[in-house]
Amino acid sequence: MKISIIGSGNVGTALAQGFLKAGHQVAFGVRNVSSAKSEKASALIVGAVFKSIEESCLLAEVIIITTPPEAVLDLIPLLGDIKNKIVVDATNSVRTKPEPYATTFHAIKDLTKSEKVVKCFNSTGFENMTDPIYPSFGGIDMFCAGNDKASKSVVQQLAKDIGFAECWDFGGDDKVELLEKFALSWINLAILQGHGRNLAFKVIKR
Numbered sequence: 001m002k003i004s005i006i007g008s009g010n011v012g013t014a015l016a017q018g019f020l021k022a023g024h025q026v027a028f029g030v031r032n033v034s035s036a037k038s039e040k041a042s043a044l045i046v047g048a049v050f051k052s053i054e055e056s057c058l059l060a061e062v063i064i065i066t067t068p069p070e071a072v073l074d075l076i077p078l079l080g081d082i083k084n085k086i087v088v089d090a091t092n093s094v095r096t097k098p099e100p101y102a103t104t105f106h107a108i109k110d111l112t113k114s115e116k117v118v119k120c121f122n123s124t125g126f127e128n129m130t131d132p133i134y135p136s137f138g139g140i141d142m143f144c145a146g147n148d149k150a151s152k153s154v155v156q157q158l159a160k161d162i163g164f165a166e167c168w169d170f171g172g173d174d175k176v177e178l179l180e181k182f183a184l185s186w187i188n189l190a191i192l193q194g195h196g197r198n199l200a201f202k203v204i205k206r
């Protein structure tokens, strides 16, 4: 698929590496191609393409937001016509939020009126997105939420393409904040409780 990743930091770089390895076309959409983060991503990823945010979105089928949450308010006018595109919110409103909205997802939905908005790639650390495989357990799990089932199913496949074993559907728009709380649960265990960032969630059933 043609994927635009807005932001070239920890999460953007991790996802871009996985998508490129899986054979997708990836363009970073950045505000500054010479920023320290863009230069680091460019050095790490062979064949990385950097464009302006507007240009990166033009041909994209999927746009993934990997910036601080409040940046979405600046980004919306730059995304262009997203009627036929899926927009993925990978951010967490932990320290800041896109006021007056609770999350980036809510801002995108309200300001663009698009139904094709999916929350995903927010619930684990970027190291787990770079390498979702744990020796002896296999792939860890990813989680998503949003109202549009067809958009979610595209994003679920993208998660599997980069090595997640499963991408569980948390439910509709009403579960987006729960998914951010789920991310906070990971942050709590990994960072606040000191278990380290090589820790991940996997659903088991019987």
Ligand SMILES: NC(=O)c1ccc[n+]([C@@H]2O[C@H](COP(=O)([O-])OP(=O)(O)OC[C@H]3O[C@@H](n4cnc5c(N)ncnc54)[C@H](OP(=O)(O)O)[C@@H]3O)[C@@H](O)[C@H]2O)c1
Binding pocket: 006, 007, 008, 009, 010, 011, 012, 030, 031, 032, 035, 036, 037, 038, 066, 067, 068, 069, 071, 074, 075, 090, 091, 092, 093, 094, 121, 122, 123, 124, 125, 126, 127
């Ligand atoms: N770090 C994690 O493990 C993790 C895991 C899950 C979700 N998240 C969420 O993912 C998001 C990104 O986290 P990160 O760790 O990847 O952050 P990061 O390394 O600081 O990267 C943020 C990127 O966003 C860009 N950016 C900032 N403000 C912008 C604006 N107004 N317009 C356009 N681009 C802008 C930055 O551009 P410049 O290069 O120009 O500064 C940078 O490329 C956050 O919302 C975070 O909560 C993080």
